[in-house]
Amino acid sequence: MSKPFLTYDDQIKKLTDDKQMRIADPTYAKTILKDIGYFSLIGGYKTPFINPMTRVYQNDTSFEDILALYQFDLSLRELVFKYLCQIECKVRQLASYAFCSKHGENQNAYLNPNNYNNTKRNAADIVRLIQLLDYHANKNKEHKYVLHQRTVYHNVPLWVLVNTLTYGQISKFYALLPFQMQSSISKEWIRQAH
Numbered sequence: 001m002s003k004p005f006l007t008y009d010d011q012i013k014k015l016t017d018d019k020q021m022r023i024a025d026p027t028y029a030k031t032i033l034k035d036i037g038y039f040s041l042i043g044g045y046k047t048p049f050i051n052p053m054t055r056v057y058q059n060d061t062s063f064e065d066i067l068a069l070y071q072f073d074l075s076l077r078e079l080v081f082k083y084l085c086q087i088e089c090k091v092r093q094l095a096s097y098a099f100c101s102k103h104g105e106n107q108n109a110y111l112n113p114n115n116y117n118n119t120k121r122n123a124a125d126i127v128r129l130i131q132l133l134d135y136h137a138n139k140n141k142e143h144k145y146v147l148h149q150r151t152v153y154h155n156v157p158l159w160v161l162v163n164t165l166t167y168g169q170i171s172k173f174y175a176l177l178p179f180q181m182q183s184s185i186s187k188e189w190i191r192q193a194h
Helices: 008-018 026-036 038-045 063-103 123-138 144-153 158-164 167-175 179-193
Strands: none
Touching: 008 026, 008 038, 026 038, 026 063, 038 063, 063 158, 063 167, 063 179, 123 144, 123 158, 123 167, 144 158
16 A cells, blocks of 8 residues: 655654654744655665654653754765865766877777776676777767768767766766776876875
8 A cells, every 4th residue: 555645744744743753843844845855865764763662752852963964965965076076077087188198099999998997897888888988979869069070070989978878877987998998097197296
């Protein structure tokens, strides 16, 4: 049986009456529930505060306790995301620079399996990576900067293409590079960190 729809007032009543949560300011709680949502706030952050057997809040838990944990998590995610974006940008740049300095700017270089750590173990991953890179270089129409390179120059250099890749895809690209190239990227990372 699915859970019934509850109005904001019903949600607050459920928290105070059924779950024994302390809510000092129901109007404020209602505003927060409108902004965040019951499921995202309560469902996502109740675990440290609720008795798993009785499913009732313990130790005089307040609405503000749950909200404080939510806000802490949000701040932590924002901080981590900021630095992950910087790391992603640097990995893109260092990987494309190292690859292009060895193989040049022609897109055929990153579409050539021989330019990767082409072992039996990596073969299927390299094929998938090259299919992905080929799609972005030759078929994808989402990115104007790629279309420009394709149309005007009939070539999409890796330093342009890497900007279409997700963090996971650029990570896979790095993982499939020959060890010597990975090593030079890592050394450059360390050198720039100092």
